[in-house]
Structure formats: C-alpha cells, structure tokens
Amino acid sequence: MPTKLSTDLDAITDIPLQDASADIWDTKYRLKTKSGAAIDGSIDETYQRVAKALSSVEKGKAKQDSYYKEFLWALRQGVIPAGRIISNAGAHEHKPATSTINCTVSGSIVDSMDDILGKVHEAGLTLKAGCGIGYEFSTLRPKDAYVSGAGAYTSGPLSFMDIYDKMCFTVSSAGGRRGAQMATFDIGHPDVVEFIRAKREDGRLRQFNLSLLITAEFVVAVKEDKSWPLSFPIMQREREEDNLDLNDESLILWRDLPHTEGYVENEDGLVACKITKKMPARRLWDIIMSSTYDYAEPGFILIDKVNEMNNNWFCEDIRATNPCLAEGTLVHTPQGLRKVEAIKEGDIISTVDGSGAVETVEKHENVAVLKVSFSNKKSLLATEAHIFHTVNDNGVINRDKRLDELIVGDLVSTFDNGQLATTEIINIEDAGVATVYDLYEPKSDTWITETIVNRGCGEQPLPPYGSCLLGSINLTRFIENPFTDKASFNWADYRKTIRIFTRMLDNVVEINGLPLEKQRKEITSKRRHGMGYLGLGSTLTMLGMKYGDKESLGFTSEVTKILAIEGWKEALHLAKEKGTAPALEQTYKVTGSMLHKRPEMVTDGYKAGDEIAGKVLHAKYSRYMQLVAQEEPELVAQLAEQGARFTHHSSIAPTGTISLSLANNASNGIEPSFAHHYARNVIREGKKSKEKIDVFSFELLAYRALVNDKAMPYSEQADEQLPEYFITADAITPKQHVDIQAAAQVWIDSSISKTANVPTDFPYEDFKDVYMYAYEQGLKGCTTFRFNPEAFQGVLVKESDLESTTYQFTLEDGHVIELKGNEEIEYDGEMHSAANLFDALKEGYYGKF
Incomplete structure (x- = not known):
C-alpha cells in the first residue's frame, strides 16, 4: 500500500509550481521593464499589482484599502482574472497601450472594399492592444460573384480572410504574443464548403479558429434528409440588371438575416437571397463532421439558440429597418418646405411643439419602401418600420405605430398651420426601393412631412463592437480532505469568493483600455462580464468522482448554479450601491418582433408601440433570467425593479495558459485533464519550431504529494498505479463530454468553451453524430478534437501519440528519413523533436515545405 503523506488543505495550496507553470507565468503574466528586468518579484506580487489596480476604482481611500485586502484574499484563494487582466492591470506605466479585455467582436463587415479594409485597420488596433477579436465573414459575397461597380468578379470571402490572417500574424509577431481571431460563417453561404476546408492548405488561416453558424432550419433539413439551398442576399441593382423574378421559388430564398441594409426586402423584413446551388443537407453535414474528425475544425455555433x-x-x-422616409420627401420648416435630403444636423424644423434643431440625420441606400396614401390627398414613401402618431375615433392621439402595424382605415395625426388634425390611410402598397432619411429632434421627437406627423430616430441600436471581460475560479482550492472518503467542497468559501470576484470583474470595466470608442461605449453601456471556473476535471478526480458519471453531473450543475445565483445577488447589491447598467436604464419601444419572440408580453398586456424599461425586458422576459427566477423569484423581481449592475455574468472560457501557470496545471475550464503526464510544445524566442517540456496534471501532483509519491499513469507496477477515477479527456465518450456541458449550460448566460476529445483510433461512425446530440441537449455550440498527426501538431501532445507516429523527411538528394515523433533531430542549427520540425516546415516557418 502507498504511504499516505498528508491531506491538509494547506498542503494542497503549498504544492510548488512545476517548471512549466512557472515558465508561463514568467513569460506571459509577469510584469517586466522594457529591457526585460522583472518588476513582479513573485506570483504573489503579481496578485498584489492586480488587486491594487482593481481596488483603485473604488471611491475613497478607506474603500480602496478595504477592497484591496478582499481582492488580494480572493486572488490567493483561487480567483484568476483572464490573462489580459493579469498581464496589464496596474501596468499602465510600462504598457500604456494595452487592454484588460480578452475578446471583442468586430463591427459587421459590409460587402465593400472600403469597409473590408477599414475593419482590417480596426482589427489591427484591437490586436495591438492585446485583445482577441471575432468576425463574421459570410456577409461578403461569394467567390466569382459579379461586382457591378468594379466591373469584375470577386475573389470571395476566403481571400479577404487571408488578408486578416496576415495582418494578425504581423501584429502578433511585433507584439510578442500570438493573436487570437475567431471567424464565423453562415451555413447557407455559397462558399461554406470552401470555408470548412480552408485550413487544410498548409500555413493558411493559422491565426484563426473557425466556427459555423448553424441554424435550427439546417438541423431539421439534416434530420429530414432534405436539400439545402446555398444563397446570398440580392442587391437592388443586381435585381434590376438581372431582371430577377422574386416570386421564382427555385431561384429566390427569403431569409431572416441580421443585416438588411442595401438588400431587397419584403414586407415581413425578410431578405431576398439568390440560390446559387443546392446540395443534400446530410452531405453538407458529413463534410462538417469529417472535417472535425480529421482537422478538429470547424466548431459550430447554434446561432438560433444563442439569440433565444x-x-x-x-x-x-x-433585424428591422430603421424608421425612414424616402429621398424627395418635403419637410416642414419655419422657412417653408425643404427636401429631406437637404436637411443637415443643427437645422431648424417644424414640430408639434413649434420648432426645434435636428440632432441627428440618418441615411440608408437601397432600402425597401411602401407608398402610403392618405385621405387628405397626401402620400409618403416610408420603410415598414417608420413610426406614425395614430389617432383613435375621438381624435385623441392613441399611440405610436410602425407602418407594418397599420392598415387601411387607420387614422394618423397631421399638423398644418399650427393645427393638429387627422387623416385616414386609404392605401398601402409596395413601392420598390429608395434612398431614405430619418431626422431626430430631441425635444418633441417629431417632424412634419406633407402635413403628416412622424416620430424620429431617438433610439439608436447599440453598436456591434461588443467586448467581454473574463475570469475564472480555481475549483481545486475549495477541496478538503482530497482522495479520501471524507473529501468535500467548501461551499461557504466558494460563495464568498464569487461575490468578491463579481465586484472585481465589474471594476475592470473602468480600466478597460479598449482602443476603439465604439468598443468603450459598448462595454460601459452593458458592463457585461464572463465569470467561470477552471479545474472542474481535477476537482472531480480529487473528490473521487469520475468525469461524465451521474454523480459528476450533479456536482457540475450545483457548482455552476451557485456561481450564477451568487453573481446575480451581487449584481443587485452593486446596482444599489453604484448604479444600474445604462443599457438597462433605457426605455425601449415594444415592437411586433418582441411580441413574437415573447408571447407572454401580450398576455401581460403589452402592445407594439408601448414603452418598457430595459431592466424589465432583461429580468422578466429574458429566457435565462426566467430560469433563475425558478430558483430565486424574489431576487429576479428585485432585479426587474432596480435593474442589474451588468447584463451578463457568466461564461466558462478556455483557460489553457492560466490553468497551466497560475493554477499549476489544474484542468482547463470545464474540461477533464488532457493527460496526467504529457509533453507541452512551447515557442521559444528566436526558435522556429517548438520545444517539448514535461508537464504533470495538478491532481497527479497533489496525489504524489499527499498520498503516493511514486504514482504514475499507465504504470504496470502495483505500488505506482493510480485509482480508477483518474481518467483523462480521451477516455471520456463524446456523449459524456456533451452531458457535462449540458449540466452547466443551464446556468451560464453566455458561452461555454468545451471540446469533446476522442482518441486517434475512435471510430468515425461513433463520432459523427456528436453535434446532433449536442443540438438535442440544448447546447449553444460544440467543438471536437482528435489527434491527427497528418493535419497538425497541437500544443499538448501525449508521449504515446508521438511514439506511435512516424514522420517522413525527404532530403535534397532524394533520400527519405523516417523518424518517430518523439525522436530528436538537428535542423538549421537547432534541435527539434521530429514532430515539431515537421510542423514548422509544414507551416512555412522555414519557407516552402
């Protein structure tokens, strides 16, 4: 029997950092001078720097001192803010141009050369600040589509992705760390197969992770073995030049898309898309599954579930067009009638209150419009979302209504010669497309055209430059009596830590350091953060549970539920102390789309045109908060009344380097340990291939320190063997991976990063339905990984994989050398493992392969 050394909690916290962990802290998170001299003398000094920076946000020295102590306690207890916070908080003197935010979302890439290159510039600034960034590239027209303005055929979205890829490589090389980019792509885009296969070309798009935007409609098509149309939105000019018949169902597909500006729309707000080809949905599904089986990409995002x-x-x-009137519309001003396109910001226009200055002017081209005719012989060309003042039968203004809510016979308000009156709608008909304008006068929020009273564009949709600040709690730090029958989890300390960490992450908003004004506006408006945890797999092992078993699912659900509930309690407390998120303080106009998405609002008496506070829409009608209300109804009721400090609280992010460094290689995020003993490939400055170093899982370090110092995985010696609950990622079935994610997903209001790892010899037939199972379990997305030496050499590689893999190298004289993946070889004056040299040559670090 092995000798039991200790099981004190202090002994767990005192386990020294292994070399790999200390090395990553030193290279990635330790603050240094420009010349490379260390400023942080230890990891605890790194924590002190971060705690001081985050507590400095508090008002008054007494609060700053008090929260400094609390924040430092939490950091020592197992709180680990995301890497950008650890690296950059309190480091402004030495790194003034860096951000504390890990990830951002690009503004929508408009299908024009100016915007494509403009977004490259924005992305470069974002990456330079140390942030990752995500884009959707399926907004760009497909390869070989004709561009009438250029008189040529486009090279397609993948060619423009190459530009972003090279930019990211250049920026990250200059900055000393790898850039992080995510590219998403719509499952209905004509170039979707090319996107799926893009990274099979050596060295291409290596600065990207790829994911598909999967719709429920596509999943249904797969299940029912239907044909799947691939299409792209139609510009108005294209419709006219090609004389397209929009009623031809074999050619035209009407889709609900998030970006409609400039495209042909119908009265329901659907966009006309030209079908370029069709393919069996199951064939496309098989292409996705075979790609993930062989190349571990693309992942998929169930975009309908995300939005829901x-x-x-x-x-x-x-998704609605902005309220607008067509070019040529006559606007009433104190000086007479003027065409709407002639009105500029600051000009005085007539309103129901007399007159006022125009604060904002909006212009949109090629937008679908309707012609509205009135009984006073006036008419207007307006978008379906344009808002009129409606009047009841007694002549009293009833409420604002969108045009798509109005019918023939409705009365609307008029204003002529200083007198309010009414006129009746006598006809509404399609009028093609036009350039349209909207005016906003803040005092009355009205403007007069052809005597008709219109409502302005007061509510601006929030910009798409979203950011998320992240942080994780190391669950292994709350285990008492590990590896024994008395093993337990300290729930009281866990709850306390969540509350403190919530305040810490909220304070990061004030020191975000984002490079773009639109990004800063977005994060301060919604104040969203993503708190998660790491070390779940390690924790389950130390508690004697097997990852994926029923008992582990119950623990995962409970630990995630408490993370959520305690966070929203703190959201209420912080809102009372510091104020509600501005986006939740705003009022929003109820639309038909809202009522369609949330029919319970109709039951509650809401009608289109009513106004409602964002905090009510958030707390009472968000599907996620409705789940929270089942556990804490009084808490959610108070959030609906007060409003929350932030709109989102939780996200389980990938924590690879912070797990390995600051958590001493506790398992990554929600994952099990990749392996208990393996080699990690690290990039060394000045070297073109990666260097292999040994790494141990935290649970193995703990077991060797507390129970049996001889224990090793796969040992055939009885006194060195590990308990059967010491399992690793590839010993878990894809179904078990999905079940763990589903147990947590219920309580996570944003995303979960989860990878279903399977061994190299895992049967494809057993593998290929994992995404369908994930869909059926209600997940928002899923990613898989199977080691395939022909495709890539990952960062984490098990010794057994290297030993069983052979690589061939052809010399200049034609001789072929065969080496095992773990054999050492000298090339270009450097020593490499055969696997890492093969990868470096393939990726082009030594030129052409």
Missing part, C-alpha cells in the same frame, strides 16, 4: 437565450434579446438582435 441572450439576456439582451431586446437590443442586440435588431
């Missing part, structure tokens, strides 16, 4: 469960469902999924 979004806490900001009422202001982030905006």
Whole structure:
C-alpha cells in the first residue's frame, strides 16, 4: 500500500509550481521593464499589482484599502482574472497601450472594399492592444460573384480572410504574443464548403479558429434528409440588371438575416437571397463532421439558440429597418418646405411643439419602401418600420405605430398651420426601393412631412463592437480532505469568493483600455462580464468522482448554479450601491418582433408601440433570467425593479495558459485533464519550431504529494498505479463530454468553451453524430478534437501519440528519413523533436515545405 503523506488543505495550496507553470507565468503574466528586468518579484506580487489596480476604482481611500485586502484574499484563494487582466492591470506605466479585455467582436463587415479594409485597420488596433477579436465573414459575397461597380468578379470571402490572417500574424509577431481571431460563417453561404476546408492548405488561416453558424432550419433539413439551398442576399441593382423574378421559388430564398441594409426586402423584413446551388443537407453535414474528425475544425455555433437565450434579446438582435422616409420627401420648416435630403444636423424644423434643431440625420441606400396614401390627398414613401402618431375615433392621439402595424382605415395625426388634425390611410402598397432619411429632434421627437406627423430616430441600436471581460475560479482550492472518503467542497468559501470576484470583474470595466470608442461605449453601456471556473476535471478526480458519471453531473450543475445565483445577488447589491447598467436604464419601444419572440408580453398586456424599461425586458422576459427566477423569484423581481449592475455574468472560457501557470496545471475550464503526464510544445524566442517540456496534471501532483509519491499513469507496477477515477479527456465518450456541458449550460448566460476529445483510433461512425446530440441537449455550440498527426501538431501532445507516429523527411538528394515523433533531430542549427520540425516546415516557418 502507498504511504499516505498528508491531506491538509494547506498542503494542497503549498504544492510548488512545476517548471512549466512557472515558465508561463514568467513569460506571459509577469510584469517586466522594457529591457526585460522583472518588476513582479513573485506570483504573489503579481496578485498584489492586480488587486491594487482593481481596488483603485473604488471611491475613497478607506474603500480602496478595504477592497484591496478582499481582492488580494480572493486572488490567493483561487480567483484568476483572464490573462489580459493579469498581464496589464496596474501596468499602465510600462504598457500604456494595452487592454484588460480578452475578446471583442468586430463591427459587421459590409460587402465593400472600403469597409473590408477599414475593419482590417480596426482589427489591427484591437490586436495591438492585446485583445482577441471575432468576425463574421459570410456577409461578403461569394467567390466569382459579379461586382457591378468594379466591373469584375470577386475573389470571395476566403481571400479577404487571408488578408486578416496576415495582418494578425504581423501584429502578433511585433507584439510578442500570438493573436487570437475567431471567424464565423453562415451555413447557407455559397462558399461554406470552401470555408470548412480552408485550413487544410498548409500555413493558411493559422491565426484563426473557425466556427459555423448553424441554424435550427439546417438541423431539421439534416434530420429530414432534405436539400439545402446555398444563397446570398440580392442587391437592388443586381435585381434590376438581372431582371430577377422574386416570386421564382427555385431561384429566390427569403431569409431572416441580421443585416438588411442595401438588400431587397419584403414586407415581413425578410431578405431576398439568390440560390446559387443546392446540395443534400446530410452531405453538407458529413463534410462538417469529417472535417472535425480529421482537422478538429470547424466548431459550430447554434446561432438560433444563442439569440433565444441572450439576456439582451431586446437590443442586440435588431433585424428591422430603421424608421425612414424616402429621398424627395418635403419637410416642414419655419422657412417653408425643404427636401429631406437637404436637411443637415443643427437645422431648424417644424414640430408639434413649434420648432426645434435636428440632432441627428440618418441615411440608408437601397432600402425597401411602401407608398402610403392618405385621405387628405397626401402620400409618403416610408420603410415598414417608420413610426406614425395614430389617432383613435375621438381624435385623441392613441399611440405610436410602425407602418407594418397599420392598415387601411387607420387614422394618423397631421399638423398644418399650427393645427393638429387627422387623416385616414386609404392605401398601402409596395413601392420598390429608395434612398431614405430619418431626422431626430430631441425635444418633441417629431417632424412634419406633407402635413403628416412622424416620430424620429431617438433610439439608436447599440453598436456591434461588443467586448467581454473574463475570469475564472480555481475549483481545486475549495477541496478538503482530497482522495479520501471524507473529501468535500467548501461551499461557504466558494460563495464568498464569487461575490468578491463579481465586484472585481465589474471594476475592470473602468480600466478597460479598449482602443476603439465604439468598443468603450459598448462595454460601459452593458458592463457585461464572463465569470467561470477552471479545474472542474481535477476537482472531480480529487473528490473521487469520475468525469461524465451521474454523480459528476450533479456536482457540475450545483457548482455552476451557485456561481450564477451568487453573481446575480451581487449584481443587485452593486446596482444599489453604484448604479444600474445604462443599457438597462433605457426605455425601449415594444415592437411586433418582441411580441413574437415573447408571447407572454401580450398576455401581460403589452402592445407594439408601448414603452418598457430595459431592466424589465432583461429580468422578466429574458429566457435565462426566467430560469433563475425558478430558483430565486424574489431576487429576479428585485432585479426587474432596480435593474442589474451588468447584463451578463457568466461564461466558462478556455483557460489553457492560466490553468497551466497560475493554477499549476489544474484542468482547463470545464474540461477533464488532457493527460496526467504529457509533453507541452512551447515557442521559444528566436526558435522556429517548438520545444517539448514535461508537464504533470495538478491532481497527479497533489496525489504524489499527499498520498503516493511514486504514482504514475499507465504504470504496470502495483505500488505506482493510480485509482480508477483518474481518467483523462480521451477516455471520456463524446456523449459524456456533451452531458457535462449540458449540466452547466443551464446556468451560464453566455458561452461555454468545451471540446469533446476522442482518441486517434475512435471510430468515425461513433463520432459523427456528436453535434446532433449536442443540438438535442440544448447546447449553444460544440467543438471536437482528435489527434491527427497528418493535419497538425497541437500544443499538448501525449508521449504515446508521438511514439506511435512516424514522420517522413525527404532530403535534397532524394533520400527519405523516417523518424518517430518523439525522436530528436538537428535542423538549421537547432534541435527539434521530429514532430515539431515537421510542423514548422509544414507551416512555412522555414519557407516552402
């Protein structure tokens, strides 16, 4: 029997950092001078720097001192803010141009050369500040589509992705750390197969992770073995030049898309898309699954589920055209009638209150309009979202209504010669497309055209430059009596830590350091953060549970639920102390789309045109908060009345380097340990291939320190063997991976980063339905990984994989050398493992392969 050394909690916290962990802290998170001299003398000094920076946000020295102590306690207890916070908080003197935010979302890339290159510039600034960034590239027209303005055929979105890829490589090389980019792509885009296969070309798009935006409609098509149309939105000019018949169902597909400006729309707000090809949905599904089996990409994002469960469902999924009137419309001013296109910001226009200055002017081209005719012989060309003042039968202004809510016979308000009156709608008909304008006068929020009273564009949709600040709690730090029958989890300390950490992450908003004004505006408006945890797999092992078993699912659900509930309690407390998130303090106009998405609002008496506070839409009508209300109804009721400090609280992010460094290689995020003993490939400055170093899982370090100092995985010696609950990622079935994620997903209001790892010899037939199972379990997304030496050499590689893999190298004289992946070889004056040299040559670090 092995000798039991100790099981005190202090002994767990005192386990020294292994070399790999200390090395990553030193290279990535330790603050240094420009010349490389260390400023942080130890990891605890790194924590002190971060605690001081975050507590400095508090008002008054007494509060700053008090929260400094609390924040430092939490950091020592197992709180780990995301890497950008650890690296850059309190480091402004030495790194003034860096951000504390890990990830951002690009503004929508408009299908024009100016905007494509403009977004490259914005992305470069974002990456330079140390932030990752995500883009959707399926907004760009497909390869070989004709561009009438250029008189040529486009090279397609993948060619422009190459530009972003090279930019990211250049910026990250100059900055000393790898850039992080995510590219998403719509499953219905004509170039979707090319996107799926893009990274099979050596060295291409290596600065990107790829994911598909999967719709429920596509999943249904797969299940029912239907044909799947690939299409792209039609510009108005294209419709006219090609004389397209929009009623031809074999050619035209009407889709609900988030970006409609400039495209042909119908009265329901659907965009006309030209079908370029069709393919069996199951064939496309098989292409996706075979790609993930062989190349571990693309992942998939169930975009319908993401939007359905979004806490900001009422202001982030905006799909309606802005309220506008067509070019040529006559606007009443104190000096007489003027065409709307001649009105500029600051000009005085007539309103129902007399007159006022125009604060904002909006212009949109190629927008679908309707012709509205009135009984006073006037008419207007307006978008379906344009808002009129409606009048009841007694002549009293009833409420504002969008044009798509009005019918023939409705009365609307008029204003002529200083007198309010009414006129009746006698006809509404399609009028093609036009350049349209909207005016906003803040005092009355009205403007007069052809005597008709119109409502202005007071509510601006929030910009798409979203950011998320992240942090994780190391669950292993709350285990008492590990590896024994008395093993337990300290729930009281865990709850306390969550509350303190919530305040810490909220304070990061004030020191975000984002490079773009639109990014700063977005994060301060919604104040969203993503708190998660790391070390779940390690924790389950130390508690004697097997990852994926029923008992582990119960623990995962409970630990995630408490993370959520305690966070929202603190959201209420902080809102009372510091104020509600501005986006939740705003009022929003109820639309038909809102009522369609949330029919319970109709039951509650809401009608289109009513106004409602964002905090009510968030707390009462968000699908996620409705789940929280089942556990804490009084808490959610108070959040609906007071409003929350932030709109989102939780996200389980990938924590690879912070797990390995600051958590001494506790398992990554929600994952099990990759392996208990393996080699990690690290990039050394001045070297073109990676260097292999040994790494141990934290649970193995703890077991060797506390129970049996001889224990090793796969040992055939009885006195060195580990308990059977010491399992690793590839010993878990894809179904078990999905079940763990599903147990947590219920309580996470944003995303979960989860990878279903399978061994190299895992049967494809057993593998290929994992995404469908994930869909059926209600997940928002899923990613898989199977080691394939022909495709890539990952960062984490098990010795057994290297030993069983052979690499071939052809010399200049034609001789072929065969080496095992773990064999050492000298090339270009450097020593490499055969696997790492093969990868470096393939990726082009030594030129062409």
